[in-house]
Every structure is written in C-alpha cells, then in structure tokens.
Amino acid sequence: MPSTPxxxxxxxxxxxxxxxxxxCRAEGIGANPVPxxxxxSGLSLRTYPGGPWGWPSALPVTGEPxxxxxxxxxxxxxxxxxxADGELWVKYEGANPTGSHKDRAMSVGVAAAVAAGADTVAAxxxxxxxxxxxxxxxxxxxxCVVFTTDEVPEPLRAQIDALGAVRVVRKDSSARxxxxxxxxxxxxxxxxxxxASPSPGGNAYANEGYKSVAYEIARDFGDRVSAVxxxxxxxxxxxxxxxxxxxxxxAGLLARVPRLVAAEPDAAAPFTAALARSAPAEQxxxxxxxxxxxxxxxxxxxxxxxxxxxxxxxDGSAVAVPTEVFMAEHxxxxxxxxxxEPSSAVGVAVARRWVRExxxxxxxxxxxTGLKATAGIRGVxxxxxxxxxxxxx
Numbered sequence: 001m002p003s004t005p006x007x008x009x010x011x012x013x014x015x016x017x018x019x020x021x022x023x024c025r026a027e028g029i030g031a032n033p034v035p036x037x038x039x040x041s042g043l044s045l046r047t048y049p050g051g052p053w054g055w056p057s058a059l060p061v062t063g064e065p066x067x068x069x070x071x072x073x074x075x076x077x078x079x080x081x082x083x084a085d086g087e088l089w090v091k092y093e094g095a096n097p098t099g100s101h102k103d104r105a106m107s108v109g110v111a112a113a114v115a116a117g118a119d120t121v122a123a124x125x126x127x128x129x130x131x132x133x134x135x136x137x138x139x140x141x142x143x144c145v146v147f148t149t150d151e152v153p154e155p156l157r158a159q160i161d162a163l164g165a166v167r168v169v170r171k172d173s174s175a176r177x178x179x180x181x182x183x184x185x186x187x188x189x190x191x192x193x194x195x196a197s198p199s200p201g202g203n204a205y206a207n208e209g210y211k212s213v214a215y216e217i218a219r220d221f222g223d224r225v226s227a228v229x230x231x232x233x234x235x236x237x238x239x240x241x242x243x244x245x246x247x248x249x250x251a252g253l254l255a256r257v258p259r260l261v262a263a264e265p266d267a268a269a270p271f272t273a274a275l276a277r278s279a280p281a282e283q284x285x286x287x288x289x290x291x292x293x294x295x296x297x298x299x300x301x302x303x304x305x306x307x308x309x310x311x312x313x314x315d316g317s318a319v320a321v322p323t324e325v326f327m328a329e330h331x332x333x334x335x336x337x338x339x340x341e342p343s344s345a346v347g348v349a350v351a352r353r354w355v356r357e358x359x360x361x362x363x364x365x366x367x368x369t370g371l372k373a374t375a376g377i378r379g380v381x382x383x384x385x386x387x388x389x390x391x392x393x
Contacts, residue, residue: 004035004036004060004061004205005035006033006034006035006204007033007034008021008023008024008031008032008034009031009032009033009034009305009306009309010024010029010031010305010309011023011024011031013033014033015033015204018191018194018203018204019181019194019195019196019200020032020033020194020196020199020200020201021033021200024200025196025198025200028198028285029198029284029285029305030196030197030198030199030200030201030302030304030305031200031304031306032200032201032202032204032207032239032304032305032306033200033204034204034207034243034306035060035204035205035208036060037246037247037250038055038057038058038060038247039057039247039251040055040058040247040248040250040251040253041251041252043055043253044253045215045218045219045248046219048215048216048219049072050071050072050212050215050216050219051067051069051070051071051072051104051212052067052104052107052108052208052209052211052212053065053067053071053107054212054215055215058208058211058215058247059108059205059208059209060112060205060208061108061111061112061115061205062115063111063114063115064111064114065107065111066107066110066111066114066136066139066140067107067139068097068098068103068135068136068139069097070096070097070103070104070107070209071096071103071104071212071216072216073091073092073093073094073095073096073216074092074095075089075090075091075092075220075221075363076089076090076092076338076366077089077090078090078333078336078338078348078352078364079336080352080355084355084356085359086355086356086359086360086361086362087355087360087361087362088348088351088352088355088362088364089221089361089362089363089364090338090340090348090364090365091213091216091217091363091364091365091366092338092340092366093213093344093365093367093368094339094341094344094366094367094368094369094370094371097135098128098131098135098159098163099131099368099369099371099372100128100131100132100367100368100372101128101210101213101237101365101367101368102128102129102133103132103135103136104209104210104212105129105132105192105202105203105206105207105209105236105240106129106132106135106136106192106206106209107136107209108206108208108209109121109133109136109192109202109203109205109206109209110136110137110140110142110192112190112203112206113137113140113142113190113192114140114142116190118142118189118190119142119143120142120143120144120145120187120189120190121133121137121142121143121145121189121190121191122144122145122146122147122180122183122184122189122191122192122193123144123145123146123147123180123191123192123193124146124148124173124176124177124180124193124194124195125146125147125148125152126149126151126152126173126296126297127148127153127156127157127160127296127297127372127373128297128367128368128372129192129193129202130146130148130152130156130160130165130167131156131159131160131163133146133165133192133193134146134159134160134163134164134165135163137165138163138165143166144163144164144165144166145165145166145168145183145189146160146165146166146167146168147168147170147176147177147179147180147183147195148160148167148168148169148170149170149171149172149173149175149176150169150171151292151296153296153372153373153374155372155373155374156372156373177194177195177196178195180193180195181195181196192206194234198301198302198304199300199304200305200306201234201235201236201239201306201307202234202236207236207239207240208240208243209240210236210237210239210240210241210243210244211240211243211244211247213237213240213241213244213365214228214240214241214242214243214244214245214247214248215244215248217258218245218248218253218254221361221363222254223254223255223256224361225258225360225361225362225363226258226259226358226359226360226361226362227258227259227260227351227354227358227360227362227363228241228259228260228261228362228363228365229260229261229263229347229348229354229363229364229365230260230261230262230263230347230365231263231264231295231297231298231343231344231346231347231365231367232262232264232271232318233297233299233300234300234304234307235262235271235303235304235307235308235310236306237365237367238260238262238306238310238311239304239307239309239310241260241310241365242257242260242309242310242313242314243310245257245258245314257313257314258314259314259315259317260310260311260314260316261317261318261319261350261351261354262307262316262317262318262319263318263319263321263346263350263351263364264298264299264318264319264320264321264346265293265295265298265299265320265321265322265323265326265346266320266321266322266323267290267291267292267293267295267299267323268288268289268290268291268298268299268300268301269288269299269318269320270286270287270288270300270301270302270303271303271307271308271311271318272319272320273286273303274286274303274308274318275308275317275318280308283303283308284303284305286302286303287301287302288301288302289301293323293342294323294326294327294373295326295341295342295343295345295346296342296343296373297341297368298343298346319350319353319354321346321349321350321353325349326342326345326346326348326349327342328349329345329346329348329349329352330342330345330370333345333348334370339369339370339371340366340367340368340369340370341367341368341369341370341372341373342373343368344364344365344366344367344368344370347364347365347366347367348364348366350364351363351364
C-alpha cells in the first residue's frame with residue numbers, strides 16, 4: 001500500500017483495507033476513508049496541464065504514473081432557449097481513453113497497485129470502471145479480473161474482453177460483490193472498486209484522480225462557475241471533485257467552491273431522499289428501493305457518507321429526474337452532436353433545470369460516451385432519398 005495513510009472522515013478511525021470504515025459500517029453507514037488533502041500552495045492554474053498527473057504532488061501515490069493520456073477533456077457549450085439567463089456547459093469525459101471519467105481514477109488506482117507490489121487488480125463494475133481497470137492494468141502489465149453481471153451492455157463487455165481482462169459473471173450486483181470480496185480475501189488481489197455493504201465508495205487512492213476534474217474546471221472557468229452537476233451513484237466522482245475544489249480554495253487558487261449537485265434517476269435516488277430529511281443522522285441512514293433505469297450505471301439504495309459530506313460542504317443539493325425527462329435530454333443532445341450515455345444525460349437534464357431556476361454558469365459532467373450503451377436508443381426514422389440527379393445543384 002502506498003505510504004500515505006487513510007483515515008475515516010466521519011469518525012477518524014484509521015483504515016486497514018479498502019472495505020470502508022469498519023466502525024461506521026457497524027452502524028450501518030458506508031463511509032470511505034481518505035488520505036489527507038493535498039497542499040497546492042505555490043502552484044498556478046495557468047500552468048496546470050490537466051489530468052490526474054498534471055500535479056503529481058497532489059496525489060497520494062508514489063512511483064511512476066500509469067497513464068494513457070487521460071484528462072484535459074473538452075468543455076462543450078449547450079444552447080439554451082433565447083432569453084435564458086445563464087450558461088450551460090458539458091465537461092465531456094467521454095473523450096478519455098476508454099470513453100469515461102473512470103479513466104482518471106483507474107490511472108491513479110493502478111499506479112497505487114503497482115506501488116503496493118500487486119500482480120492482480122480486481123474491480124466490481126457495471127461497465128465503465130471495469131473497462132478502465134482493464135485498460136490501465138494492461139498498460140501496467142498487471143492481470144485484471146472484472147466481476148460483473150449479465151446486465152452489462154454488450155459494447156462494454158466487448159471492451160473489457162478486448163482489453164484482456166478476465167470477466168467473472170454473477171447473477172446480480174450482490175453476488176458480484178460477494179465474489180470479489182472472496183477473491184480479495186483469499187488471493188490478496190488489489191481492489192480498485194468497492195465490494196462492501198453498505199457501499200463506502202471505491203478505492204480511496206483511485207478516487208483522488210477525480211480531483212483533476214475540479215482543477216480543470218477552475219483553470220478553464222475560474223470563479224465564474226455557480227454550480228457543477230454530477231451524475232451520482234456512490235459519489236466517488238462527486239466527492240473527488242469537492243475535494244479538488246476544497247484544495248484549490250485552501251491554497252487561494254479559487255475564491256469560492258461552486259455548489260455541487262448530485263443528479264440521480266428517480267428510479268433510485270437516495271441522495272435526493274436523504275436531503276429531504278433535516279437531521280444528519282437520518283440522512284446518512286436513508287434507504288430507498290432500487291429500481292433499474294436506462295441510466296444503468298446510476299442508482300443505489302443508500303447514500304454514501306462521502307457524498308453527503310461533499311454536498312453539505314458545498315451548500316449543494318440533489319435532484320432526481322424521471323426516465324422520460326433524461327431520455328428526452330439524451331436525444332436532444334444527440335441532435336446537437338453530443339452523444340452521451342443515458343447516465344450522463346441525467347446530469348445534463350438536472351443542469352438544464354438548475355440554470356432555469358437559478359441562472360449562472362452551470363457545468364454538467366458528461367461522464368461517458370454514448371457508445372458505451374447503444375441498445376434501446378431511439379433513432380430518427382430515415383426519410384426517402386430522391387434520385388441523385390435531383391440533388392445536383
């Protein structure tokens with residue numbers, strides 16, 4: 001394990017492994033231990049090159065980077081109706097090497113595995129994390145085992161297989177996580193994702209890669225950003241972005257932290273349900289029924305403590321949207337040339353609503369390309385093509 005120690009931000013207990021804080025788990029709460037915040041004093045956003053390794057000193061990992069050129073993703077402005085008071089931008093994480101934001105985490109997580117002397121890494125995944133783990137493990141020369149289910153879309157299964165990972169299929173996410181836990185405990189494989197229940201979130205070293213999303217937003221937009229909307233399941237991305245903004249604010253590189261908004265499908269929206277309660281003790285023990293939706297990578301039964309903490313620290317919020325709303329957004333974005341997976345469209349739909357209600361410059365994190373999940377996408381019916389001679393000017 002890299003030398004930087006981990007501690008639970010909720011109760012202060014030190015961490016012995018990557019299964020979350022055991023003391024908090026005994027209370028029924030998923031809390032993820034974290035390394036100390038990085039010291040960014042003396043650095044300049046003007047010269048920050050982007051990506052997790054743009055500022056290596058901000059990462060709790062020793063040794064050589066494991067990189068495929070992740071980060072530095074583009075900001076794409078989304079048109080709003082004439083007269084709308086505000087701006088809406090999508091930070092398009094689909095431009096990462098394997099097509100999702102998970103590359104930022106797996107780049108750092110696999111580097112941590114190498115520093116720890118691991119020869120095999122493991123990930124429990126609905127798709128994107130598995131593909132990213134496979135790619136960066138291959139880059140580092142490690143074996144990768146991805147625990148998954150039959151519900152993973154075919155494009156993601158093909159991507160994981162093509163990148164050389166061993167794919168272990170179980171009937172559902174509970175059985176998937178149980179299989180990963182057994183493998184980690186029996187064989188000592190290095191875990192890149194969560195496998196405990198209630199879920200605390202993913203590998204804490206890997207999650208530090210998500211801070212670079214905040215660094216890039218601050219570099220590109222400065223203090224103009226009023227809110228950042230993040231599609232949220234276990235809140236690894238959300239909490240990583242908040243930690244990045246907090247580091248920048250502490251170092252005086254940013255005047256204020258933007259409000260963070262957790263975007264969820266209403267089929268399973270624990271953060272929205274939690275924030276509807278007033279007492280913190282009730283919020284962190286919230287439980288909702290899980291129902292699947294086209295946003296297959298989102299949806300949990302319980303909120304993670306790290307996500308609630310990020311929302312509280314940023315004076316943030318959580319918003320749930322119905323399937324018909326985010327799938328309409330998905331189609332609208334495609335008509336504008338931006339092909340995102342449905343989970344990303346959840347974030348854009350919430351961001352559009354946020355701009356309408358609050359104004360300001362709002363950024364939605366577009367977590368992955370639409371090529372990750374193409375089944376069920378409704379296209380436009382083709383029209384009859386006239387004879388070519390009639391198309392000639």
